[in-house]
Each structure stands twice: as structure tokens, then as C-alpha cells.
Amino acid sequence: MFRLINLVAIALFIIMTVILIKYRLVFEITVDGEKLGYIADKKQFEQSINEFIDKKENNKIYTKIAQMPSFELTFVDKSEQTKEEEILAKIEKDSETMYKLYAVTVNGKEQATIANLEEAESLVKELNKKYKNKSSIKIAIIDVITSDNKKDVVTVKKAKTNIVNAINASTKKTYTKKVTYNYTTSKTATSSKVTKLASLNGIKFTVTPISGIITSRFGSRESIRSSSHSGLDIAAPKGTPIKAAADGTVIFAGTSGGYGKMIKISHGNGVVTFYGHCSALYAKVGQTISAGDVIAAVGATGHATGNHLHFEVLKNGLSINPQKFLY
Ligand SMILES: [Zn+2]
DSSP states (O other): OHHHHHHHHHHHHHHHHHHHHHEEEEEEEEETTEEEEEESOHHHHHHHHHHHHHOOOTTEEEEEOSSOOEEEEEEEETTOOOOHHHHHHHHHHTOEEEEEEEEEEETTEEEEEESOHHHHHHHHHHHHHHTTTOTTOOEEEEEEEESOTTTTBOOHHHHHHHHHHHHHHHHHHHHHSOOOOOGGGHHHHHSSSOOOOSOBTTBOOOOOSOOSEEEEOTTOOOTTOSSOOOSEEEEOOTTOEEEOSSSEEEEEEEEOGGGOEEEEEEEETTEEEEEEEESEEOOOTTOEEOTTOEEEEOBOOSSOSSSEEEEEEEETTEEEOGGGTOO
């Protein structure tokens, strides 16, 4: 009996030694069904991916890799090379990094893109001061979410020149050209019912964020605020789920003055929506959102007299009537 156990042990030892002389254990990497090769150290490899995703870069919002690789432990011939760097390079190549830049607009039209928010703000301040007696000139900043952080970015000096030129051109036009109003759409203007538009700058609003009673319309003036209402108020019980009106990317999730807890979503093409006075926020900055995704819950945070959603639609930085699209 003793000898048999000994024989089995010796046999196993020989088999293992032969295997370990000829083969070694590695991880096979598969991404999206495609086998990319072998790596030796799974922990190290995962850390390299995480370092790439978390890499700090000016104006970066997030980096997203196409798909997390799957690892399969396997024996390969010792002569087989592992390809850590090559596989990592492929994963990095298939990733997406998004950046936030700041465009200065004149009357809603983008004139110059700047990388630094503080610089953009001080430029807008300076220009608004310069043109304060020209009430027809509105200078503002809008967020530009882009995968190309070099695209159209100019220095503050160049931005200022562009904007001043645009203002001069638009002022000249006002004096030399008589504005002709198009009365063919006057029916919608006089009707008390708001005519719904299919899209805004090509962005379709497909989901009503909440259902409830409209308590304050766009443009209404009330004692609670100094200026006219920039959005639409819809009353609903605290905790009612709020859905995104269209596909987009979350560019703000936090507390902002009178808005209280709020979410801002950029839908592209200069279209942004705000969801204010929330009791809870579920979406995070940089998150990709599909229309209908629950992003927050109704509340009464900030300047609010009761539980309601303040829903705001912005086109190139200017608030427009949400009822043109929804409700
Ligand atoms: Zn409101």
C-alpha cells in the first residue's frame, strides 16, 4: 500500500515537472469576442487599464474603454510570448475620452472656444461691461462637450478679437438692413396653445421628465423671483423619479444656489437641459444618459415653496420655452 502511494506521488511529480518545463500559466485576453493574446500578470494588467482611465488631463471629463477585457487562465507553450503592451495599446486605441471646453456666444451663436473657464468668464464680464448700453448684444458662455480637445480652441486674445468682430458685424447689419418679420407663423404666436416642435438644433425630446401639474410656466413673473421664469415648474410628490428628456451626457450633478440639488445634461448641438430642486441625484458627471433614464428624484431643495421639478431647456446658453417640445 505504502509503495503504491509512493509510486503515484512520484508519477504525479514527474508529470507536473514535465508540464512546468514545457508550459506555463498565463491569461488569455478577449475583448468583444476577439482574442487579443496572452498576458502574464492579471493584477498588473488591470492596474495599467485603470491608470489609463484615470489619467489626469486638462479639461477631461472621462475616459471610457469600449469593453472590459475578459481573462481566461490557460497553459501555453513556454516559447509563446505575452503581449501586454500591444494589447493595452489596442484597448487604449478603442477607448473614448471626452473633454469640456467653453464657447463664448454672442446672441446665442458660438464665436470662440476657450479651454479655461475662469478666462472665459473674465472675458465675458469684460465684454458685457464694454457693450452694456447695447441691449441687443447678449454675450454668454456655453459648455462644449467634445472628444477633440484641440478643436477650434483659441487664446483669450484671439477669442476677444473674434467676438468684437462678430459684434461689430452684427451691429452694422442692424443699421443697414431692415428686419422683415415672417408672418406665416403668426397663427402659432397668437394661439394660447403652444405648438410642439419636433426637435431643437436636431435634438429630439422624446420623454416627459415627470407627469404632474404645471404650477409655473416659462416667462411668468412672480414675487419670488426678480426676473421672468427661465423654466417650467411641474409639481409632484417628493421622491417622484425624474427622467432625462433626451439622450446626452451629464455635465453637472450637485447643488447650485436657488436651483438646489440639480442635474444638467448636455445633449449636443448646444442643447442643454436642467432639472432643479431635486431631493436626490442618481446620475453622475460624465455619465452617458439615454432618454427616459431616471436621473434624480423630485424635491424642494433651493428656492422652492413645495415639491416640484424645475425643468429648463437651453439653446446655446439661452433658456427657451420647454413647452415648445414637451408638456
Ligand atoms: Zn422653476
